[in-house]
Every structure is written in C-alpha cells, then in structure tokens.
Amino acid sequence: MIGSKKNQPKFNFDKKSNFISDFLPSIKNEDWRYTNLKKFIPENTEVQPLTGYIEQEKLDKIIHSNKFKIPEKNCIFFLNGSLQETVSDIPQGVLIKKINDKTNNNRTLYMNKVASEFSADEKNSYTGFSSFLEKNKIIELNTLLTSSPYIIHFDRTFDSKNNIKIIHGFTNEGGWFNQDRCLYFIESGCEVYIQPEVVNFGKHDSVFNIVSEIICKEEANLNMYMGQNDPTNSSIINTIFCAQEKNSESNFNIFSVNGKLIRNNVLVNLMNENCASSIYGTSLLENKEHLDNFIVISHLVENCKSNQLFKSVYGGETTGSFCGKIYVEKNAQQTEALQQNNNLMISKKASVNAKPQLEIFADDVVCSHGCTIGAIDEKSLFYLRSRGVPEKEAIKLLISGFLTDSISMIKPERIRDEVKKLFFKE
C-alpha cells in the first residue's frame, strides 16, 4: 500500500464510515433534494490515506496499470493529492506550490489567505460562499482530509496556447473516499485553458470529493473544460468556487458521460464590475448514471454578465437534477443573467428534475431562464429516416445536433475534437 496512515490527521479510524457520514447531507438539505449521497457511498468505505513520496518505478507501474496515457506536454499530475513532478510537464508561467501553513479553520476557503500572499497591498476578501459552506459539510470534510492544498499560479509569462491537463489521479486501492484540493490563482491579464480530470487507477465503488478554488484577477480569462468519463463507475463530487475581479471572464464547460454519481457544484461570485461568467454543461448518459448539476451565480456588483447553458440527454435508467441559482444583489444594476436548461429523454425509464431559482433584488436587470424536457421529436425522426438514415443513426444524429451548441462553445480546436470523440466516438 502506498498510503501511510502515520501522516493522517488524527481521527478514529475504527469508525471511519461513521466519521464520513457525519459530513454527508441528507435529502432534507435543500441543496441535495434529488441526490441521496449516502446511497452512493458503500458501507465500509475508508478514508483515503495520505500519500507521501512515491518511487518512480511504483509510479510508472500505477500509471501503466490503466489504459490512461499521460500527455507528454503541458500536464500537471497529482496522485492521491501529491504533485508528481517526474511525470508532469509544467510550462513557463505556471508555479505550483503548497500553501505554507494550515490556519484554515475548516469552514472557510483558502482563497483569502492565498490572495493576500500574492498581492500584499490589496485587501482581498472573498467571502460570500458562506451559506453554501454551511449547508455543504462535504467541503469541510475535504478540508479536513487534505493536508494542504496546492496553489497553481499562472502569471503573465504564461502562453495561453499551452492548454494544460490537470490530472487528479488516485490509486484507490481499497475503494476509498478520496479527496483532492487545489487553488488556481490567475494573475491579471492571463488567459488560461485548462482541463482538469479525475482518473481512477483503482477499484470501483469509490468516491472522489474534489474541491477547486479559483481566483480570477483583473482582466484574467479562465477557460476550464472538465470531462467526466469514469468507466469504473465510481462517484464524483466536483466543487468549484470561483471569485472574479474586475473585467475578468470565466468559462466552465463540463462534459459528463460516465460515472455512478456525478455531482457538480459550480459557484461563481462576480465581485467587481464588468465580469462575465459562462457555465455550460453537456451530458449524454445511457446506463444508470445519476447526474446532479448545482449552479450558483452571484452578481454582487453592477454591470456583470452570466450565462448558464445545460444540455442533457438521459437514456437507460438514468436520473438527473439541475438546479441553477441566479442571485442578484440589490445594488447589482445592469446585470445580465441568462439560464437555459434543455433535457432530451431517450428512454421511458429515465427521469430528471429541473429547478431554476432566481433571487433578484435589483430592479434594472435582464434575467431569463428557460427549461425544456422532451423526447425525440417524431417528425424530425421521420424526416431523417425518409432521407435514408436508419432509425438508430437518425436518433444519434438528433442527439448530436441537440448537444452541439454547448460543445461548439469550446474555443481550442484540439479540445473540441477531443470532446466530440468523447461523446460521439467518431
């Protein structure tokens, strides 16, 4: 076993499963209404032991145990939460270090501390995620069980053409409850394209609780593309906290195709003027997956824009939930906040719950939301078939047509092609 229990924070390991369950939300928690997380976590699940140094030979063996290929260029590889520099290729302009002390009192995020480290003269305060943190102790669990997070710092010398893969790999030998935590700090004016991905080198029936904090400084431009395709059928809880400064832009694009449970929490605070954030979700689930997208965009000041577009195809016995919150503060005038959620049901046994939530306290705003839930359109299907396209192919074509608009938002062509393959296996 690679992990060593000696490094662990002091918990009673004999009661691990009880320990974990104290942090799990019940469905009485409004934020978890349609996902009973406890059901997805097998009994006897153990907390992932912390991993120290791993010998190269062992590392190679782990990596090659799986069909997974580590990109040679522009790749940041974490295994069980530790950076593996020998298999990483960290480009110019990216600095990775551990946050140096652990003054975090568990409930709060690391962002404030990190921000003050990088820009000493500024008073940074990224509060505002507190109500979510209170209701979602799973983040606290992540804080407790990760030693100290890595800061991935992008400075102005970073070349935006370097699209970076961030691999959160796990050996997961015992079907563990795994954590990872990192913080992205995007300096002023930086343009960044990253692809974080969770890779399970171990057993199924495990859980990945990944928390990312992001600070976009003035005029930063962050593009994050997340593929969720875990063929081992484990569960992932993926949480993103993004705080944005003046004139910054963030684009999140999440692609879900495989996994027992996929829960995405994306929380964006637009904290200063002229910020923009787009959150796109695209999913094609055909077996028994459960997908739960939980989005909160907070417009805290005036003149910011946000856009949510979620497109999901549910087949087989899949179930889903979409909750998109738009919160507009009283003084956040001239806000433009859009939300669209379209669901295509290709199986009678699939189901979805969709819930837009608008909390708007300003009066001069443009906010819109729309939700559709429908089956394959019979007229369209007959139209395609009458031109000689067999029914099965015609359905595939209609699905790909349904999903294209969110996929076409991906800016780098290489990533776009990769994602198309993920969905349509062309």
Added chain:
Amino acid sequence: MLKIKNLKVNTETEISILKGLNLDVNEGEVHAIMGPNGSGKSTLASVISGDPKYVIKEGVLEFLGEDVSEMDPEERAAIGLFLSFQYPVEIPGISLNNFIKTALNQKQKSLGLEPFSAKEILARIKENANALKINLDFIKRSVNVGFSGGEKKRAEIFQMLMLNPKLSILDETDSGLDIDALKIVASGVNKLRSENNSFIIITHYQRLLDYIKPDFVHVLSDGKIIKSGGPEIAKMLEEKGYDWI
C-alpha cells in the same frame, strides 16, 4: 413503378383519412395531384414514404413491384423513394452539408455499395448547388433552421438531386415561392426527369405545371381520387375551382 389499390389509411387514433385510393405511376411519368385542403394529399405522400404515424387498414401499396407497406421509411428511401415535405422540419445542430453526406452514404450502405469518397460528394454538392443557385455557405447552416420558406423548398430539391431517387413526391413545393424560385425548383425537377424517373407533384396551382408538364392530373377529395385526366384538368380547376367537378 408505384401501384396503389383501394388504399385505406387511418391515423393512430383511428381517424379515417384515405378511403379507398387508386393510383398507378409508371417509369418516366409525371403525375400531378390537386385537391382541396384537408382532402388527404399530404397523408398520401407520408404513407407512401412510410410515416409510422399512419396505419394502412386495407389495400395494396407496391413500389418497383414490391410490397412496401411494412417497410421502414429508410428502406423505401434506399430503393429510390423521396418526399419533399410540405413543411420541412428544422433540425438544429446538424448542417445540411453533414446531413446530406450521412444520408447519401447510408443509402449506399443499405444497397451494399461502397461509400462515396469525400471528393465525389463534394463534386456532386457543387454541381447540384450550382443548378439550384444555392451558395455553399448556405449548406453549412443547420438543416432548415432559420431558412425562409423559399430556402426550405430549395433545400428539399437540393436533397432530392443529391439522392437521385426513382420516384419523387413533391408536396406543395411551389407554395409560397416567387416566380424566380419557382423556375429554379422546376429546373431542378426537370434536371432529374428522365424516362426512368417519375414524379408525383402535389400542388394547388397551375403555374408550376407550366414549367413541369404533367402527363396526368388527378383530383383528390375526401380521401379518394375522384377525377383523373390530362393537363387540361389542371387548367379547368384553375379557372373554375373544385366545384366544377
């Protein structure tokens, strides 16, 4: 080529629409079908093409000597049937270009033939787009999405030319077209017209028939063909309306 005898068709909800219809179309013939709104013209076109929305209760439906009444629409298309829809359907996210390539190669596959090379397809696309004065940017757009009425009809004829069917059914392809668009559509049809290829042209107006000369004209009323004859029937209908019959 097409043989329809005593065809009785209901909707899924058992509403009777075609009530004993007879029609024979031979190689190289052009048949026009006219008739008041709601008489069953589009239903006939859909049933010939295999729309699962309709149920054949009785009668014979043969194409190229084969009973096609239980064939899937895609199989009928593969052996040479084409329907230009009265209301072409919008398909978001699929370009006309991509769609026609898929359709063409699926048809090849069903017939056990090799797929066309990208080069061959492109040459055919260019030739047919040219003939219909369609510009190549247009076919990059999503199928029928945001197309004007005239553009939709032109796109239908473009697909017809690409698929090179033996029997084409044009359901009110002329409705809503100005005279220039009408001429372009007619030229598309005449391009495909040959001693082997046949057409059924559903229309309300004589004017299309000035450009595409029909061999026969039929009047459909309340689910039956109540009158058949030559082109003179169309002229009489234009002058006197359906009451004349």
